[in-house]
Amino acid sequence: MNGQTFWRQVKEIARKDLLIEGRAGEALFITIPFGAVALMLIPLAIGTDKPLLAQVGPGMFLAVALLFGMLVAFRQTAADSTPQRELLTLLGTDPAAQFVGRMATSTLLLLVFEAVLAPVTIILYNPGRIPGWPWLLLVMFLLALGLSLVGTLAGSVTAGLRTRNTLTPLLVAPLSMPLLLASAQVVEALREEASILLWIALLATMNLAIAVIGVLTARPLEESSR
Amino acid sequence: MRKRSLIVINLLAVLAIGTGFTFAVLAPSERTQGDFAKIMFVHVPSAWLAFLAFGVTLVGGVVWLVKKSPLADRIAASSAEVGVFFTGLALVTGMIWGYPVWGTFWDWGDARMMSTAIMFFVYVGYLALRRSIPDPETRARRSAVLGIIAFVQVPLVYFSVTLFRTLHQGTTVVRPDAPIDPEFLRALMINLGAFTLVYLAFTGWRTRLARMEDELEEAEAVSDFEIAGSGITAPRLGEVTGDV
């Protein structure tokens, strides 16, 4: 299979997944409001101490982005049934193209998710101006990418299982811990005006490692490849 | 593994644990921590076995993907189960050790403790995945892949937490790996060996049990098949309703 065909398949799969999300609205109209509600619940649980909320605001954003964002990555409407998977196989689809295409759509949706939740966090928690905040945009992108990589990978491991909806978060949450830690440390380093280079490098390494695993395991994961 | 060799390993493990325990009791008290440090004889071997066990799970998964041998999958599964047990033991003993020494059960700054906890949950997820997949082939395939992801993740977790820790120095009171007395070290090594034998015994028995489970499952499947094969015959509704 030549490279052009691979990327064309990636494009078609990403397009199809976007179209489906546009119709079903699972991420946009269900998960995003759910995440916003979660951001509202936390101040009610820990008390409305303004300096405290300003302090924990970015961290709460990251935790909610991780816990709810993963729901975007393995949303039900992007899960293929067995006949659909078999059809894709017989159309000559490269499993790696499927992984990349699906992951691309999830990253895009996660960016939208973050773009909505970030202002909600600022309004509710009033974290103040963080020096060098434009760096956080890069962090948000790397977080979205990493989360969609882990989520897509875990989603293909749990595809078609009855316990899929409860099992996938259990797999994704511990595996994406370095993403959360590194993102949170960038916020802290920016506040203390320290270097963020190591943490950005860690985020990038993490993304790269999972991307490589995802592409390499795509074919062995395909049931019919035996 | 043969039943006879398993029994031999069992006996050796029991002997070794007894020896290890004796050496642990006789080892001198540590200078700053006193007898508290002796929990190290359980804690350190447990943590070491956790890594060994998950390494074996990784290898078993890779071997399955290449050779599709059911034995490799059974070993991978058994080793993960034993590994989760030892990871839990390492965490609990770590917390028990931490309380008198650090003054807290949990130290957020300790890279090993944090990464061990994450590893525990990753492999709890691995076991949950196995339980969720009824078809043996699909189960072996997917858990092999998850075993690979999980094992690649462990160093990343460890590195990130170490990095986290080095930037937040000064939270812990005593480093658990302060210079070790040679007598202490000898006792630790004996316990490491003893625990490794325990690991072999546990994993061996568990693998054997897994084979028996598979055989039972197959026997049931074959008997179902024979009923179906000799023909799902025409339904005899008349006779059934006649009985009612």
Added chain:
Amino acid sequence: MARGDLHFPAVKEGVPIAALSGVGVRFGRMPVLRGVDLRIDPGEVVGIVGPNGSGKSTLLRILATLLKPTEGSASVLGAHVGSNGILAARSGIALLGHHPGLWAELTLEENLTFIARMAGAPTDGVATALEQVGLGGAKQRRADHSSHGMQRRVEFARVLLIKPQLLLLDEAHAGLDRAAQKLVNVTVSDVRRRAGAVVLVSHEPDRMLPLVDRTYHLEGGSLLPNGPAS
């Protein structure tokens, strides 16, 4: 790759479309197929009859390259099942099973357009294919708003669109109304005309008998020839 009629080397060189030799399948220790030999040449239509649980679907999945045999060897469209070459051969195979593989939120037309693009077939045939199966007026309908019968028709449109060399039909007539049953005949003769081959599998042979060149009987995992169809 242009989707001409004869782009698979197997067809050009007179190599069989599919060849199974000594194929056996076990799930664990449970034998499902044993010692199956089968050769299907270009232009042939083969029927396989057998009761529920006799291994028909398993045999079809082997021919579809979705399952690798435990014993024996299978090659489809000139490529060995289990080798890397099979990835390219797969786009010449179509399997129509019990459940249509359609994406619920997409319209029937979008489903087919996606399928065509993934297979590298021209998308301008989508509208024609939908007309041919009698869904010209329903192409804007979402798949989840379409009846099962309509979804089955889309499956036949898919075959007309991507022009497979090997068509595998699992209980093709089930769940279709009388008008739609003609689609089976239309697609089968379309594939035959292009020197492809068709395998029909059914537990009720009556309706497929007029279509096939020869039939086999599958029972207890063994394939027995019935000779040419009457």
